[in-house]
Amino acid sequence: MESQQVNDPVLSNIYANAFNIPIELARILAYRLPKYGEASKFLKPQLSDLHEPDLLPDIAVVSDRLMNKIQKNEPILIYGHDDPDGFTSAALMFKTLKETSRGEAPEIHVYIFDREKDGYIINPDILKKFRRSGCNTILTVDFGISSAENFRIARENNFELLVCDHHETKLNSFPMPAIDPKRPDSKYPFRDLAGVGVALKLAIFLYRQILGLSSEEFFALKKEFLALAMIGTIADRVTLLNENRVLCHAGIDAANKISYGWLHEFQKIATIDFGRVISEIIPTIASAAYVDPQMAIELLVSDETERIQILVAELKEMTRQRRSKSDELLKEVLLTAKLYPNLALCVVPCVGQHYLGSIAARVRDHYKRVALIIGIKDDRCHGELRSTGLHLHDILSQHSDLFIDFGGHQKAAGFTAEYRDLEPIVELITKAIDSQTNIIEPTVPVHPEATIAKDRISVLRPMLPFGDGNKPPLLTDGVSLYTIDNWLNISEKGI
Numbered sequence: 001m002e003s004q005q006v007n008d009p010v011l012s013n014i015y016a017n018a019f020n021i022p023i024e025l026a027r028i029l030a031y032r033l034p035k036y037g038e039a040s041k042f043l044k045p046q047l048s049d050l051h052e053p054d055l056l057p058d059i060a061v062v063s064d065r066l067m068n069k070i071q072k073n074e075p076i077l078i079y080g081h082d083d084p085d086g087f088t089s090a091a092l093m094f095k096t097l098k099e100t101s102r103g104e105a106p107e108i109h110v111y112i113f114d115r116e117k118d119g120y121i122i123n124p125d126i127l128k129k130f131r132r133s134g135c136n137t138i139l140t141v142d143f144g145i146s147s148a149e150n151f152r153i154a155r156e157n158n159f160e161l162l163v164c165d166h167h168e169t170k171l172n173s174f175p176m177p178a179i180d181p182k183r184p185d186s187k188y189p190f191r192d193l194a195g196v197g198v199a200l201k202l203a204i205f206l207y208r209q210i211l212g213l214s215s216e217e218f219f220a221l222k223k224e225f226l227a228l229a230m231i232g233t234i235a236d237r238v239t240l241l242n243e244n245r246v247l248c249h250a251g252i253d254a255a256n257k258i259s260y261g262w263l264h265e266f267q268k269i270a271t272i273d274f275g276r277v278i279s280e281i282i283p284t285i286a287s288a289a290y291v292d293p294q295m296a297i298e299l300l301v302s303d304e305t306e307r308i309q310i311l312v313a314e315l316k317e318m319t320r321q322r323r324s325k326s327d328e329l330l331k332e333v334l335l336t337a338k339l340y341p342n343l344a345l346c347v348v349p350c351v352g353q354h355y356l357g358s359i360a361a362r363v364r365d366h367y368k369r370v371a372l373i374i375g376i377k378d379d380r381c382h383g384e385l386r387s388t389g390l391h392l393h394d395i396l397s398q399h400s401d402l403f404i405d406f407g408g409h410q411k412a413a414g415f416t417a418e419y420r421d422l423e424p425i426v427e428l429i430t431k432a433i434d435s436q437t438n439i440i441e442p443t444v445p446v447h448p449e450a451t452i453a454k455d456r457i458s459v460l461r462p463m464l465p466f467g468d469g470n471k472p473p474l475l476t477d478g479v480s481l482y483t484i485d486n487w488l489n490i491s492e493k494g495i
Contacts, residue, residue, distance in 0.1 A: 008034070019043055022459040027450045028473050043462055045246040047219050053201035055188045058177040062162045063205050065177065066139070070100065070210075075107040075135040079122065081142035081195065082112050082289045082354075084282050084296075088232035089141035089199040091300035092225055093164070096203040100210040109135060112293035113143070115353045116382065119416050120407035121149045127157040136160060142195025142232075145169045145180045146393075146407045164202050166195045168393040168409060192239045196232030197247060200225060223254035227263060228300065230255065234274070235282045237412070239469035248465055252277070262299050265312050274465040275487040287318040289354050322355070329355060330362050333373065337363065342433045343370045345426065350375025356384040357414065364388060370433050372426070379419045380404070385429075387411045395432045402428070411468075448476040457488050 008030050016026035018036075021043070033039040041049055053059055069076055076097060080090035090110050098105045111126055118126070127138065137160045144150050144163040148171060154161035155175070163178035172184055179198060181188040193201070203225060207213040219226065230251020233244050240248060255263055255272040266272055266281055288296035291314075299311045329351065337346045344367040350356070356373045363371035364386040375382045385392045385408070392413035396406045402425050406415035417425055452459070452475050465486050466472045472483045474493065481493035 015039060021462070022456075024450045024452045024456070025459050025462065028460070028463070031449055042241070042245065045249045047215075047246060047250050049246050050215070050243055051189050052215075053205045056179050056181060056198070056201055057183050057186050057188070058163075058174070059179050059202060059205050061177040062139075062164065062179055062202065063209055065137075065160065065162055066097065066206065067210060069137050070097065070102075070106055073101075073104060073106045074137065075109060075130075075133070077109045077111060077127075077130050077135050077138045079126075079138050079140045079143065080110065080112045082115055082293050083142075084235035084285045085195045085232040086112060086142040087285055087288065087293070087296035087300060088196040088228040088235075089164070090297055092196060092199045092203055092228050093139065093141055094297070094301055095225075096206055100206050102210075107135075109133075110294070110297050112289075112297065114293070115289075115414070116350075116377075120405040120414065121147050122153045124153050124157055127153070127159055131157065131159070138162070140165060141199050142166065143407075145171070145174075145178050145183070147405065149405070151175045164195075164198055166193050166198045167407060168397075170397045190243045193243060194229075194233040194236040194238045196229050196236075197238075197243065200229045200247070219250070223258050224261070224263065226251040226254040227258070231277065231282060231285065234277055234465060234467065235286065237468055240465055240467040241469040245470070248274075261301075261303055262308055262312075264305075265308050278465070278486055283319045283323075284312060284315045287315045287322060290322050290352065291315075291318055325351075326355060326358055326362075329359055333359055333363060334366065337367075339367065340430055340434075341369075342436070343372060343430055345372045345374075345430075347374045347376065347422070350377035350382050353382045353384065353414070356382060357386075357412070360384040360386040361412075372429060374422065374426075376419060376422075381415075381417045381419055381422050381425070383415045383417065383425070385413045385415075390433060390436050395429060398432070399425075399428050447474070448481060449473040451476050451478055453477050454482070454490055457484055457490065460484065461488065 011030040011034060012023060012027045015029050016023045029039045033042055078090050078093050080086040090112065094108055094110055097108050109130060113123065136158060138154060139162045141164050143165055145165040146167050146169050151161060161176040165180045166182060168182055169180065179202060181191045181193055181198065204215055204218050207218050229247045233247050238244055252272065252274060259267055285296050295311055295315060299308060302308055333346045333348065337344050344363050356375050360371045360373040363373065370390055371386045373384050391410045393408050393410060396403065396413055396415055402417055402421050404416040406413065408414055450473065454477050472485060474481060474483055482490050483493055484490055
């Protein structure tokens, strides 16, 4: 085929010489990152490029409150989201609160919410349970900021609420301290951190305040935290640029330099690379949400080799089972899906909200449009939305009166509602989607970004990991179009 590439040959040659990289890679970078400084940081992500944690709103207040609880040896409840980002956030904060205690550590509890039982807000029954054991402080991770109900529930149950989150919020004022780079008043330079990225910032701040560690000393001593941050960041499908790219590269390096606990169990098989993180480690950890979320926390904080081996084996078996079930459900959904110009809709009996989310993502990818999968159970609707570009959280926020609760991000959101409201919910979401433009993702770019022989594809390894913000490039070998994935596998795209 005739190659119509979209790069600047002069800038490509400058990059190739300045960065000492193959010209094929330089061409892609010249097209995507025409500013030299941005290209340099992309190729050589450094921990020194991370922003200071004290730029985050309320981080000093949250830190002071936690330090006060630690000094008084008062118990703290970590309340986390039921996905790998939430699991890694909770494990990181559990270790932080234990390790920054001087003398006897306070009792640190971890509760990972059950999406079907608890919904998207704090369950007051859970607070009452921990209140009876003497706990009156709750730290939410990867959760908490989206709904004013969380602040009300904490106050009515006499809990001090401290929020460490990264989700979208329409709130403009917060009755209790809330760390989140997406707050309307946030001055933090990078708003797209994962929940574990925000938790890592809080950990850095606490180690500095309590133990006097600089950021450089923290990163040298707490390499496991970087590995946790990498796992949660990739799993949450945030933009893999800027700070997130730094955390991914520092984390993959750390994951192969330390050998204990959960990392050692995965290292026994082979070197940990981005391909294994995406295809093996994240799915293994994610499977805990389908059986018992506490299994993920135990895996990530335990130092008992035999117990870790048992947990990994059980979670891998669950991964095999849920993948099989997910494949069966997808076939059923594709047969019954109702297609609109910009939406694929399917209403099914609820088989588990986690399955709904994974199916919604696969339906979105299959039809290249917004997917809405609604599961019906006990007169309630459990909905999962996945988008290629439409801001889903904004849509749900605009019609919040229709939902019992809801939460999420721009491209992934979920809700619980009464069955009687199903029809107006579908109608409103359909209208909101149709009112938008350019929301169906094109199959491939118009032109290849570089000509590369397929036996030279390894020259693009420095671009990894691919994901939002750093899509796999469209390439040509002069004959056909193709692209690659995080394993550098080739996928043909036609002639």
